[in-house]
Amino acid sequence: MQTKKSAFAALAASTALVLALGACGSGSDSGSGGGSSEPVVLGTTLPLTGPLGIFGPPIQAGYEQAVAAINGAGGVDVGGTKRPLKLVVKDSKSDPTVVTSTAKSLINDDKAVALLGSVTPPLTIPFSVVADSEQIPAISPLTPTLAWKGANAGGWKYAYDVFVDETEQTLVNFKASDLVETNKKVALFTDTEEDGKAMGALWEQQAPAAGYTVVYRAEFPVGTTDFSQFVQKAKDSGAEVMIAQVIPPDAAALWKQMKSLGYAPKTAWPEKGGTVGFPDAAGPLAEGATVFGWWTPTNGNVGGQAVYDANKAKFGDGLGTQAVVASYAMVQVMADAITRAGSTDPDAINKALGATNGLDTVWAKITIGPDHRAVVPATAVQWQGKNQVTVWPKEQATGTFLAPAPGLAAQG
Amino acid sequence: MSVEALVNGALLGGLYALVALGLSLVFGIMRVVNLAHGIVVLAGAYAAIVVTRVVQVDPLLTFVVVGPVVFLVAALTQRLLLQRLLGHSLEAPLVATFGLLLVGQGLFTFGFGTAPLSLDAPWGRSGVTVLGLTVQAVNVVAFALAVAVVVGTQLVLTRTRFGTALRASAADPATAGTLGIDIPLMHALTFGAAAAIAALAGIVYGTAFSADPNAGLPLLVLGFTVVVMGGVGSVPGTLVGGVLVGVVSVAVGGLLGPVYSPIAVNLLLLVLLLVRPRGIARPAWLGPLRIGKAPA
Numbered sequence: 001m002q003t004k005k006s007a008f009a010a011l012a013a014s015t016a017l018v019l020a021l022g023a024c025g026s027g028s029d030s031g032s033g034g035g036s037s038e039p040v041v042l043g044t045t046l047p048l049t050g051p052l053g054i055f056g057p058p059i060q061a062g063y064e065q066a067v068a069a070i071n072g073a074g075g076v077d078v079g080g081t082k083r084p085l086k087l088v089v090k091d092s093k094s095d096p097t098v099v100t101s102t103a104k105s106l107i108n109d110d111k112a113v114a115l116l117g118s119v120t121p122p123l124t125i126p127f128s129v130v131a132d133s134e135q136i137p138a139i140s141p142l143t144p145t146l147a148w149k150g151a152n153a154g155g156w157k158y159a160y161d162v163f164v165d166e167t168e169q170t171l172v173n174f175k176a177s178d179l180v181e182t183n184k185k186v187a188l189f190t191d192t193e194e195d196g197k198a199m200g201a202l203w204e205q206q207a208p209a210a211g212y213t214v215v216y217r218a219e220f221p222v223g224t225t226d227f228s229q230f231v232q233k234a235k236d237s238g239a240e241v242m243i244a245q246v247i248p249p250d251a252a253a254l255w256k257q258m259k260s261l262g263y264a265p266k267t268a269w270p271e272k273g274g275t276v277g278f279p280d281a282a283g284p285l286a287e288g289a290t291v292f293g294w295w296t297p298t299n300g301n302v303g304g305q306a307v308y309d310a311n312k313a314k315f316g317d318g319l320g321t322q323a324v325v326a327s328y329a330m331v332q333v334m335a336d337a338i339t340r341a342g343s344t345d346p347d348a349i350n351k352a353l354g355a356t357n358g359l360d361t362v363w364a365k366i367t368i369g370p371d372h373r374a375v376v377p378a379t380a381v382q383w384q385g386k387n388q389v390t391v392w393p394k395e396q397a398t399g400t401f402l403a404p405a406p407g408l409a410a411q412g
Numbered sequence: 413m414s415v416e417a418l419v420n421g422a423l424l425g426g427l428y429a430l431v432a433l434g435l436s437l438v439f440g441i442m443r444v445v446n447l448a449h450g451i452v453v454l455a456g457a458y459a460a461i462v463v464t465r466v467v468q469v470d471p472l473l474t475f476v477v478v479g480p481v482v483f484l485v486a487a488l489t490q491r492l493l494l495q496r497l498l499g500h501s502l503e504a505p506l507v508a509t510f511g512l513l514l515v516g517q518g519l520f521t522f523g524f525g526t527a528p529l530s531l532d533a534p535w536g537r538s539g540v541t542v543l544g545l546t547v548q549a550v551n552v553v554a555f556a557l558a559v560a561v562v563v564g565t566q567l568v569l570t571r572t573r574f575g576t577a578l579r580a581s582a583a584d585p586a587t588a589g590t591l592g593i594d595i596p597l598m599h600a601l602t603f604g605a606a607a608a609i610a611a612l613a614g615i616v617y618g619t620a621f622s623a624d625p626n627a628g629l630p631l632l633v634l635g636f637t638v639v640v641m642g643g644v645g646s647v648p649g650t651l652v653g654g655v656l657v658g659v660v661s662v663a664v665g666g667l668l669g670p671v672y673s674p675i676a677v678n679l680l681l682l683v684l685l686l687v688r689p690r691g692i693a694r695p696a697w698l699g700p701l702r703i704g705k706a707p708a
Contacts, residue, residue: 248622
C-alpha cells in the first residue's frame with residue numbers, strides 16, 4: 001500500500017510540476033525614470049505553445065535580436081542616459097485568458113514599462129485590453145489592424161497595432177490573381193473564428209469591385225477535418241480562385257482533400273493556415289499555395305535585409321522570417337518612443353509612441369495614426385519549394401507567380 | 413448533399429472507429445478511462461514521421477516498427493504505472509492517464525514543435541472512382557483497415573482461449589483470478605494492443621490530415637463519442653459508432669451547414685444515451701457499466 005501511495009504521490013507531484021512548468025515565466029526587476037542605470041524592462045507574452053505556437057518563436061527572435069542590437073550599441077537613450085533594455089518573455093499558450101494573466105504579471109510582477117504583443121486578434125485584443133486598463137503602452141505586430149481597431153469602439157488609449165489593413169489585404173488575393181488568366185470565379189472557405197468571419201465578409205464585399213464573383217462559400221468550425229463535400233461543391237461551382245481562412249491543421253486537411261477530389265484552382269490561398277511551415281503540413285501539395293505577406297527587400301525599409309538574411313536559415317525564406325523582421329521593428333519603435341519621451345514613465349512613453357511619424361525601421365517606414373494603427377503594405381508570397389517568393393506587387397516581386405498552383409494541379 | 417458525400421462520410425467513419433477501438437478495449441477489459449488515448453494516437457503519427465525521415469517508405473509500412481514499439485511502451489506503462497493504481501481509487505488511473513496526456517503533449521511540443529506535420533503517401537492525396545462516385549483513397553484505406561482490425565479483434569475475443577480469458581477478466585476479474593488467469597498480464601496485453609491499434613489509427617490520421625501536439629484532446633473526445641454511441645467495450649460497436657458519426661456529420665453539414673455538424677453529433681449522442689444507455693452494440697458479457705476498482 002505504501003508503494004501505491006508513493007507512486008500516486010509522485011504522479012500527482014509530477015502532474016502538478018507539469019502544470020506549474022507550463023504556467024511559469026521568468027521574472028525581472030523594474031526599470032525607473034531618467035538618470036537611472038537600471039535596465040528598462042519590456043515585457044511580452046507570446047504563443048510559444050498551443051495552436052498558434054508556430055508564430056511565437058520568430059516573434060521572440062525578432063524581439064531578442066532587436067534588444068541585443070540596441071544594448072550592443074550602448075542601450076536606449078533615456079533622458080540623456082544610456083540604459084540597457086531587458087526583455088521578459090512569457091508563454092501565452094495561444095490562450096486569450098493566459099494572455100491576460102501573463103500581461104498583467106509582466107506589468108505587476110516584472111515591472112515592465114512597456115509591452116510587446118504577438119499575433120492575431122484573439123490574442124492581441126485581450127493583450128491590448130490589459131494595456132489600456134493598466135495604462136501601460138503596448139505595441140503589437142502581425143495582427144490585422146481593422147479587426148483590432150473594431151474591438152474597441154471607444155478607441156484604444158495605450159495599445160497600438162502595426163500591420164496590414166484587411167481592406168487592402170483582401171484585395172491582394174484578387175490583384176495577385178489578376179497576374180494569371182482565370183474565370184474570376186471565387187470559392188471561399190472560412191472558419192467561424194472572428195477573423196474567418198471578418199475576412200470572409202471582406203472578400204465578398206471586395207470581389208465585385210475587383211472584378212471577381214464569389215460563387216461559393218463554405219463556413220465551418222475550427223477543427224473541421226472533413227471538407228470533402230464542400231470541396232466538391234467548390235469544384236462544381238467552377239471557381240478558379242480559391243481563398244481559405246483557416247488554422248494550420250485545417251489548411252493541411254483541406255489541401256489534401258482538394259487534391260484527392262481533383263480540385264485544382266488556378267490560384268489557391270490558404271491564408272493564416274499556410275503562412276508558416278505549410279510544406280511540413282501539406283507535403284508536396286503546398287507547392288504554389290499563396291498567402292499575403294508584409295515585407296519585401298525593396299519596400300522602403302532600412303536595414304531589413306540584414307535582419308532577414310540573419311534569420312532565413314532558421315525560420316525559412318518567407319513569412320517566418322518576415323515575422324522576425326516585423327517584431328524587430330516593434331522594439332525599434334518602442335525604443336524610439338522611450339528616447340523621445342526622455343523617461344520610462346508609461347504616460348510619457350505612450351504620448352511619444354502615438355506621435356511616431358515616419359520612423360525608419362527594418363520593416364517599413366512607420367507612422368502611427370490617431371486611431372493607434374500603423375498600416376504597412378500587403379504583398380503576396382507563394383510557396384515554391386521550402387521558400388516563399390514574393391510574387392506581388394510586380395515591381396517588388398522576387399519570383400514568378402506559378403499558376404495553376406502546381407501542388408494541386410500535378411498528377412499523382 | 414450528395415451520395416458521394418455520404419459515402420465519403422461513412423468511409424471516414426472507419427478512421428473514427430480505428431481511433432476509438434483502443435479506448436473501447438481498455439475500458440471494456442480494464443474499466444479504465446484512458447485520458448491519454450488521443451496522445452497515443454498522435455504517438456503513432458509522430459513515430460511514423462520519424463521512421464519515414466530515416467527510411468522513405470509508405471507510412472503504413474512503418475507500422476511494422478511503430479506497432480511493436482508502441483505496444484511495448486504501453487504495456488510497460490500499464491505494468492509499471494497503471495497496474496499499481498488500479499483498485500487504489502477511482503480517481504488514480506484517471507489522474508495518471510491525464511498526467512500522461514500532459515506529458516505526451518509536452519514531449520511532442522518539445523520534439524516536433526507546435527506546427528502540424530504530415531505523413532505523405534499517394535493514397536493520402538488521391539481519389540478513387542467506384543460506380544461513378546469519387547471518394548478519397550485515404551478514407552477507403554481507413555475503412556478497410558478498420559474492418560480488418562475490428563473483425564480480427566472480435567475473432568480473437570470470441571474464438572480463442574486468450575480471448576476467453578480476456579472476457580473472463582473483464583466480466584468477473586475476481587473469479588477469473590482464482591481460475592489462474594493472470595489479470596495483470598491480461599491488462600498489460602490489452603493496454604499494449606489498444607495502444608498499437610491507436611498507433612495504426614495515428615498513422616492513417618497523420619496521412620489523411622496532420623499531427624500536432626494539440627490534437628490529442630480532440631482525438632480523445634472523438635474516440636469517446638464513437639465508443640459511447642457504439643457501446644462501451646463493444647468491438648463491432650466502434651465501427652457502427654464511427655460510421656454513424658461520419659454519416660451524421662456529413663448529412664447535417666450538407667443540409668444545414670458544417671457549423672451544425674458537431675452539435676448534431678453530440679445531440680445524437682445524448683439521445684442515444686437516453687434511449688439506449690448501453691450504446692448500440694454493447695455486449696452482454698461485459699455486464700453493467702462500472703469504472704475503476706479492477707483488482708490490482
